Amino acid sequence: MGRAHLIILVIFCAWIGDLHADAAAHRALTMDRFKEQCEVDGNGKACYSYGRALWSTRGVAERKAAMHYLSRGCELKYDLACKSYHDHLVVTHYTRKNGSKLHACYSSKELDNAKFTPNVLPSGKINGQKITGIKPNSFWEDAGVKNDDVLVKVNNQSLNSMLELKLAFGNAGKKFGFELRRTDDTMTQFYDCDN
Numbered sequence: 001m002g003r004a005h006l007i008i009l010v011i012f013c014a015w016i017g018d019l020h021a022d023a024a025a026h027r028a029l030t031m032d033r034f035k036e037q038c039e040v041d042g043n044g045k046a047c048y049s050y051g052r053a054l055w056s057t058r059g060v061a062e063r064k065a066a067m068h069y070l071s072r073g074c075e076l077k078y079d080l081a082c083k084s085y086h087d088h089l090v091v092t093h094y095t096r097k098n099g100s101k102l103h104a105c106y107s108s109k110e111l112d113n114a115k116f117t118p119n120v121l122p123s124g125k126i127n128g129q130k131i132t133g134i135k136p137n138s139f140w141e142d143a144g145v146k147n148d149d150v151l152v153k154v155n156n157q158s159l160n161s162m163l164e165l166k167l168a169f170g171n172a173g174k175k176f177g178f179e180l181r182r183t184d185d186t187m188t189q190f191y192d193c194d195n
Helices: 003-039 044-056 060-075 079-088 108-113 162-170
Strands: 092-096 102-107 115-120 126-132 150-154 175-182 185-192
Touching: 003 044, 003 060, 044 060, 044 079, 060 079, 108 162, 150 162
Parallel strands: none
Antiparallel strands: 092 102, 115 126, 126 150, 150 175, 175 185
16 A cells, blocks of 8 residues: 555544534534423423434433433324334333242233223313223233223323323332222222332
């Protein structure tokens, strides 16, 4: 390789390094802009963009922050933020059963083992979620929920939308209570993953 080729190679590498530095600086400015638009302006799309960017960094603290921003975007009625939040809301609680083997107590996927429809009162107000199509041997059957029950609250959190339902069960923990209506009776049932 001649001296001229070496000089061209050095210039090319420096140019690539500058491009990389420019891209990193641009990404940081864009992230700051998304964060500000989310927090200050209440822009749901910016919350979504910032949350997705944080999620891609893969650190635990960043992912917790990402969930916060995706949730905020969802609160601001940005549908992609809601979808992304739900996609990342995979909470599995574990308990020991059958000796020392570890089994899943329930997961957010259990919400798919039944069908939920908003329970609309005569006034037009939504009050809970009607559950139908409960699959055999599912979390719902184990918890004593029956088809046509209306789930009203989990740990005193209202369930007036699928987002509220997923958040409530996602945050419920291993022991929780839920309020439901069966025909004309309102009851509170308790669930303990350890039993």
